[in-house]
Amino acid sequence: MKKYDLLILGFGKGGKTLAKIASAQGKKVAVVEQSQKMYGGTCINIGCIPSKTLVHEGLENGSFDQAFNRKAEVVSALNKKNYHNLADDENITVLDYKAAFKSNTEVDLLDEEGKAVDTLTAEDIVINTGATPVIPDINGINESKYLYDSTGIMNLSEQPKRLVIVGGGYISLEFASMFANFGTEVTVLEAHDGLMPKEDEEIVSQAVKDLEDKGVKFELGTQTSAFEDKDGHTVVKTNNGDFEADAVLLAVGRKPNTDLNLESTDIKLGERGEIKVNNQLETDVNHIYAIGDVKGGMQFTYISLDDFRIVKDKLFGSGDRTTENRGAIPYTVFIDPPLSRVGLTAKEANEQGYEIKEGKLPVNNIPRHKINNDPRGLFKAVIDAKTNKILGATLYGLQSEEIINTVKLAIDQNLDYTVLRDNIYTHPTMVESFNDLFNV
Known part of the structure; x- marks a missing residue:
């Protein structure tokens, strides 16, 4: 049996980042990844990066072949880069096996036939195994080739x-x-x-x-x-x-990937099959953590990255950082044009008892839309009428995936909406729309 300071199951965003930080602290780290195609995690291999590369190429040139070829090149380059970033580190060992818990302190490495070839243990264990597609029970689903x-x-x-x-x-x-x-x-x-x-x-x-x-x-x-x-x-x-x-x-959803023989541990699962954790991402076993999609909640790579920050602070810092003080969480649906959101909609704010003011600005009223040659879209902002604080915003239009982050920052810093309204922005840009959007 081999012993490490830190054992990470899965090569995702949070886990790989934690591995490098632990290595810099002189810790001996093992990262177990079942598939070589997943070095770097879901985002760069089968999630955000390839899909958004295809979105970008589709908008730029509309060529299926060119887009899919470029996607393959991007994924291959990032996969290799991520592998070497860990594997070339003298304190990190990358192991190409399936992981299966043997107990609260031991993890077996299984080969392709499911046979245990080694057993690992560590002072701390982090589960970062992501999620898998939900396959519905529909007649013919296992037989169809398409x-x-x-x-x-x-x-x-x-x-x-x-x-x-x-x-x-x-x-x-x-x-x-x-x-x-x-x-x-x-x-x-x-x-x-x-x-x-x-x-x-x-x-x-x-x-x-x-x-x-x-x-x-x-x-x-x-x-x-x-x-x-x-x-x-x-x-x-x-x-x-x-x-x-x-x-x-x-495309009926994704579920946490908990195929880890958790029955051999005291780790508990939630109602949706997610690994239950506290606000510092500890499972019911106090030296085992779960980060990223496997713990449930929003399935975004930047959530996994923030999960890393919480576990890093718990292991190497003050332990003050938790899931309760991470701030507002923005997201974007990368349709054409993109739809981005942070905080509450007007309907949600009203249902929660807020007295609100709502800003609304069609994209075709923003000067930049002429340059973009795209008038589609609508920006909305929701303000607490009593406190002048920003409750949320939904931005549907080009470049919304960028400027929604400015609203998130304003919410987290507890700024009055007038700060965004009265700020000086470069011109001609989409973000200068805030001068009008927040003029409520």
Whole structure:
């Protein structure tokens, strides 16, 4: 049995960053990663980086082949860089095995046949194994040759003429927008009666119309019942009729990857299968932590990075940093144009009893839109009328993924909305819209 100071299961954002920090402290670290294709974690290999590269290329040139070739080059380069960043460190050992807990203090390394080839132990253990796609129980799902999850759809060798997406969540909409930009006929099958139910209704309405204008078709209230392969394609059978597709994307969500033989430990799982942790990311075993998607909550790489900061502070600092003081969390849905959000919508603020003021600014009133040659979009901001504090903002339009971070900073610093309203911004830019958006 080999002993380390720190054992990290999974090569994700939080884990790999913690490994380097621990190494700099002179700690001996082992990082266990089951797949060489996942060096660096979900984000750079099968998540943010490849998908946003495809989004960017689709907007820039609309060439499927060029976009997918560049995506492969980007992923390969980052995968290798991440591997060597850890493996070339004298204090870090990268181990290509599947991890399985033997007890609260021991972790077996399993080979491809599931046989234990070694056992590791460490003073501290961090679980950073991410999430996996949810595969629904639908007839024909195991037999069809044309079904893909979000990873598989980014490795297609040929562009599908017709793409059907089962599920209408954020990931679904990003792929719908992306493939529509390549010229693929896209149909989204959503079981519920609406899309993005947590977002501002007026902005959702505009976003859906913009997607429809580029050819995306939405079939709401549609339950998928079966897949049946025909000659060179598959038929998606639903309560609203049949849909033919050259490729089908299953996008009904992701679940925590807890296939670690946790039954041999005192680690507890939550209602959605996530590893339960406290506000310092400790599991029910006080020397074992869980970070990133595997612990549930928002599945963003920057959450994993902030999880790293919390565990770093617990292991090497004051221990003051927790999930309760990380501030507001912004996010972006990378449709075309992008939809970005932080904090509350007006509806949510009203439901929570706030008296609000709401700023609203169509993108076609922002001078920069002429340069961008894109008038689509709407910016909204929600203000607490009693305190002048910013409660939230939803920005739908070009470059919103950048400027939403300024609103997040203002919220975290407890600034009055007038600070953003009266600030001097460079011109012509999208962020100067805040002079008007916050003029409420």
